[in-house]
Amino acid sequence: MAKVSMTVNGAAASGEVEGRTLLVEFLRGPLGLTGTHVGCDTSQCGACVVHVNGEAVKACTMFAAEADGAEVRTIEGMANADGSLGVIQQAFQDHHGLQCGFCTPGMVMSAAALLKDNPKPTEAEVRKYLEGNICRCTGYHNIVKAIMAASGQDVSAIAAE
Amino acid sequence: MYAFEIERPSTLAEAVSALSAEGAQALGGGQTLIPTLKQRLAAPEVLVSLSGISEMKGVCPDDDGRLCIGGATTHAAVARDAAAAYPALAALASHIGDPAVRNRGTIGGSLANNDPAACYPAAALASNATIVTQNRAIDADDYFQGLFTTALEEGEIITEVKFAIPEAANYQKFLQPASRFALVGVFVAKYADGVRVAVTGASEDGVFRWSEAEAALSSDFSAGALDGLSVPAEGMIGDLHGTPEYRAHLVKVMTKRAVAAAG
The missing domain is CATH 3.30.390.50 (CO dehydrogenase flavoprotein, C-terminal domain)
Known part of the structure; x- marks a missing residue:
């Protein structure tokens, strides 16, 4: 066991982990941040995407020990300070960008990473960027629409929900 | 996964020393190795993470006009930082896996693993890149030796890859x-x-x-x-x-x- 310390959603977090403890296990277990989901556990589906030092990573394919000293942001850190939904989250609600909701935390974290680097992506760029996030309900259309809307672009020309 | 310890050296010298231990294995970005460990296809006693070694990261030209990429440089960093000097290599890096995978996976990890369907081996061999380790420099023509097999010896780390830039x-x-x-x-x-x-x-x-x-x-x-x-x-x-x-x-x-x- 080794001690790890990191900043998670702006607050200090630490705990004892095994070498093999995945970052997603540390977040969901000791820290109780169960918003980050484990879908496939093989780094295919993207339900576990979080930000480590500002970059989107799959938390099922990184060890907790490797995040020692890092700044980690999860879906729980995406709401506004007053607890209301953040811009991307609100857009997902407004445009029905989810069905069962299981993939949504990863979708929102990937969307946030995309919009940080590319504030006004084209629809094709959004679809390309989401290649590592799988929605088993196949609700991609409204997910893409929500991300376009969150970027402040007019989505009225994108086909009906 | 079987149990193991993780070490996180901050210098190449510390990593080389840690890898001399019995049962030690290098961990690059982990995008292949971690799934392999989950399937219990590998059972190291100690994983030596190379992700905290800043001297093994980055993209820069050398005096001979070659593009030098640190072994622990991620695909995302190559896609971004090699774009001006070697656009074909940057384009290759920008299409590996998906964005989250590219933020962890590294050029050294890919070349050390030598998956028969990985992208980087094609770039390295077509450019006759020089694979640099802590001990020596290996021409790509001598480096790739078959399925998941390379010229690397036990404990040898890819510290840098040097590409001659084509016309x-x-x-x-x-x-x-x-x-x-x-x-x-x-x-x-x-x-x-x-x-x-x-x-x-x-x-x-x-x-x-x-x-x-x-x-x-x-x-x-x-x-x-x-x-x-x-x-x-x-x-x-x-x-x-x-x-x-x-x-x-x-x-x-x-x-x-x-x-x-x-x-």
């Missing part, structure tokens, strides 16, 4: 959409002293040079120069995604596309 180059990948590895990928690089063509994804022996195409393209760098050539299906990978004949056919198609795109 023109392009990489064409026929995507296997589920894994996002190459069903067939071809990297064509044109240098003053000739053209090099490296093929990944196709052969049971891993990445290889298509020497007949190199000879044809060295005298006439056009897609039409390949018209009379064909690749034998013998030794090509056959699986549910494609037969050996299909892959052999794709090698020629993708080489022509790469030549046309390289201009």
